[in-house]
Amino acid sequence: MRLLKELIDNNREWAAGVTARDPSFFKNLAEQQTPKYLWIGCSDSRVPANQITGIPPGGIFVHRNVANIVVHTDLNCLSVMQFAVDVLKVKHIIVCGHYGCGGVRAAWQNQNLGLISNWLRHVQDVGHKHRALIDSIEGDDAKCERLCELNVIEQAINVSQTTIVQAAWERGQELAVHSWIYGLADGLIKDLKMCVSAPSELARTYNAALESLCTKSSK
Numbered sequence: 001m002r003l004l005k006e007l008i009d010n011n012r013e014w015a016a017g018v019t020a021r022d023p024s025f026f027k028n029l030a031e032q033q034t035p036k037y038l039w040i041g042c043s044d045s046r047v048p049a050n051q052i053t054g055i056p057p058g059g060i061f062v063h064r065n066v067a068n069i070v071v072h073t074d075l076n077c078l079s080v081m082q083f084a085v086d087v088l089k090v091k092h093i094i095v096c097g098h099y100g101c102g103g104v105r106a107a108w109q110n111q112n113l114g115l116i117s118n119w120l121r122h123v124q125d126v127g128h129k130h131r132a133l134i135d136s137i138e139g140d141d142a143k144c145e146r147l148c149e150l151n152v153i154e155q156a157i158n159v160s161q162t163t164i165v166q167a168a169w170e171r172g173q174e175l176a177v178h179s180w181i182y183g184l185a186d187g188l189i190k191d192l193k194m195c196v197s198a199p200s201e202l203a204r205t206y207n208a209a210l211e212s213l214c215t216k217s218s219k
Helices: 005-021 025-031 049-053 075-087 102-108 121-129 131-135 140-160 163-170 199-218
Strands: 037-042 060-065 092-098 176-182 189-196
Touching (some): 049 060, 060 075, 102 121, 121 131, 121 140, 131 140, 140 189, 140 199, 189 199
């Protein structure tokens, strides 16, 4: 029970399979880490960044937390971002949420889950900010899914406003911030139409992303 033998056996089988296909894979992987992408996603076990994007190990630098939240006082997230941008020189930061997010639903329903409710207060703030847009659609499930989308957009804005990203843009570093959402029901990623690569684009792309959601609600 304590040894988790099944997982160790799975690892041996996986490593053997990779080596059979590419004998130099692990040697090359150990020598360098040159990902193009930083993925900021939810801790949900159903949303593994590498698998759903089809990118092998070494291709994505990953930070995950409950409800894919980016807070300017979260030194864990900021440290990951700083290393990815300043050291690894990633070219893309992807904030990816997902439909059916338990954290977002808990925030929407104002569930008291103990300590984590303090963390999810950030999602509730998003809900309060966009209450009118959320209330414009019918059905509790649909409202919650809309909050999942809005949360991704707001967290992408938070990423763009960090001193880390702002400094990178100031020095002319190539860096874009993206807002995506993943569907558990179909395995597909949807672009929420907010891609920012310069401070001057923030307001325009943010408004365009919200407008896109408004248009979706009216259909």
